[in-house]
Amino acid sequence: MESLQAVLSSGQLPNHLEDANLLRGYEADGGDIGNLLYLSLGETWTSVAPGLAAALARPLPAYTHGYTLSPYGLPALRSELRAYIKRTHHLSDIDTDSYDVAVSQSGTRAAMSDFGRLLLTSARRPTARPAALIPSPGWDYRGVLQPLGYQPLFYSLRRSETWQPDPEEIHSLLQRAGPGTLIVLNAQHNPTGTNWAPEKLRSIIEAATTHRAAILLDDAYYALHAPGTAPTNALRILLENAHQSQVPWLATRTLGKQFHCNGWGIGALTAHPLTLTCLSRITQERSYGCALPLQSAMTSWLKTSESDHFVNQLRHHYAAARQHVTERLHQSLGFPGHTVHTGTCTSYLRFQVPARFLRNGSEGHYRRLCLAAGVLPGAGSMTTAAEPGNQSPDEAEAYVRLFLGQPTSLLDRAMDRLEQAGLGW
Incomplete structure (x- = not known):
């Protein structure tokens, strides 16, 4: 160490x-x-990733050392990420008006927090403490959402159920939770390493849209699955089921996990265009665009077959x-x-x-x-x-x-x- x-x-x-x-x-x-x-x-x-480090070592455009006037990240990287998400999540037949992609440029934890804040500020009927449905065991979603004012409600992943979520339990929690609820989904699940079954995930998303719960999809490990296996494509399932419901949703996908560059804080944010527009205003309350040299290097890296x-x-x-x-x-x-x-x-x-x-x-x-x-x-x-x-x-x-x-x-x-x-x- x-x-x-x-x-x-x-x-x-x-x-x-x-x-x-x-x-x-x-x-x-x-x-x-x-x-x-x-x-x-x-x-x-x-x-x-050696090729990524090499891309950063090469001369970068001078403008990447200054501000960007786009609130959605370096334009070249945003364009590359949009193509990357479309390709890796197999979205070629999905209506391109139903989603867009922005750069997460200060870590996906910050993006999750911004999304939680956005939901609270735009709520038509704000509640004292809206619920956040969080998988347990799980990552530190509570540490992100509870300080914003959300009341954590945990849905259980049990060994007896091979660490798969129970749609009926989640449906019951959604009935209890009331307006303003946010549900967190993590289909390539940290920490159990379980790939959630597509039919279970589809059932949960259908229940969430029925109860008009916002959806936060954490796709941190979508790319990291055993060779020869198909990861559950939660983003595609969400787009197939939520695009007509008008519930707010956000999918975060860090690139740090798959390229061993956690400290770069770069990832993709996929959501309805209106959601990304509103989210950018929340983000700009705390920060202009940042890490543009890193974003430029990532753009070059993603264009290569080496990545x-x-x-x-x-x-x-x-x-x-x-x-x-x-x-x-x-x-x-x-x-x-x-x-x-x-x-x-x-x-x-x-x-x-x-x-x-x-x-x-x-x-x-x-x-x-x-x-x-x-x-x-x-x-x-x-x-x-x-x-x-x-x-x-x-x-x-x-x-x-x-x-x-x-x-x-x-x-x-x-x-x-x-x-x-x-x-x-």
Whole structure:
């Protein structure tokens, strides 16, 4: 791992990120950060797509070092992304008036927040606390939406249902939620690696449009699926079902996950043209366009066949790493079959924390033991496992998540360290 000074030093200022605090404590206890195997966030700090880095190193147009007068991102990149979304989501037969594409140029988290704000400011009948339906386990959608004033309502993904969403549960929550509801969908699901079934997703979108709930589609891992498998094309399903309903919707697709450039903050925002127009006004309240040199390099990169080849190679790596780590967990560390969900998409693998390491139903103690052994896995969910309605007593389980984007030799070293520290099943 990179030195603490390089990736998290804040001087005398506090850093409240959980991983940062864990790593500082590890170093304070004499741990060697340079020898630590960091498998928590989906980050390597070392493996940006070579062709993309080369595009940034070449001379860039002088105007990219100034402001852009377009609120939708660098025009060349917006045009390239529109073609890219159309091609990769197979939208050639979809009415082009029903959607458009803008550049997400300061991270998709910020775009999600802007969309939440837009819904609140444009609500005809504002409620004190509109509901946000959020998958649990899941990514930190609550951290984005709750500060805006949304009341999180969690819909459950359970092992007994192979981590698939239950349309009937969501329909019931939509009936309870009332006006102003926003539902978050993540079809290539982080952290379980499950590809949600198209028929379930279609049913959920139909229910959302019936209840006039806004839809936030997180397509962060759409490109990262096992070779030979078809990812559920949530954007196409949404366009087929929501284009006549007039419910507001936004699909976010980061490019950082598929090109190992998270810090660039570049992605695609797909929505109805009117939604993008209104969203741009919210965005410009806090920022002009930014990172235009990065946007210019991304434009050049997306035009090359090398960009598709890089993603394809990444799919093969993740699939091989997923299978290899699963076998190590079963064979070397003794984890039973049901405790490891291999998954078919995303860049993560999730496995259950042995019961003897649980403290108050949390994975925190196990993570700290892994850290002491020189490996830091991620929390199994960025939502709280004990959320009301999330788990029944017989399903009270905790998980950790491993990032698979590191070389196989490093992943093997991590498994060796966990085995030697007695952290198997």
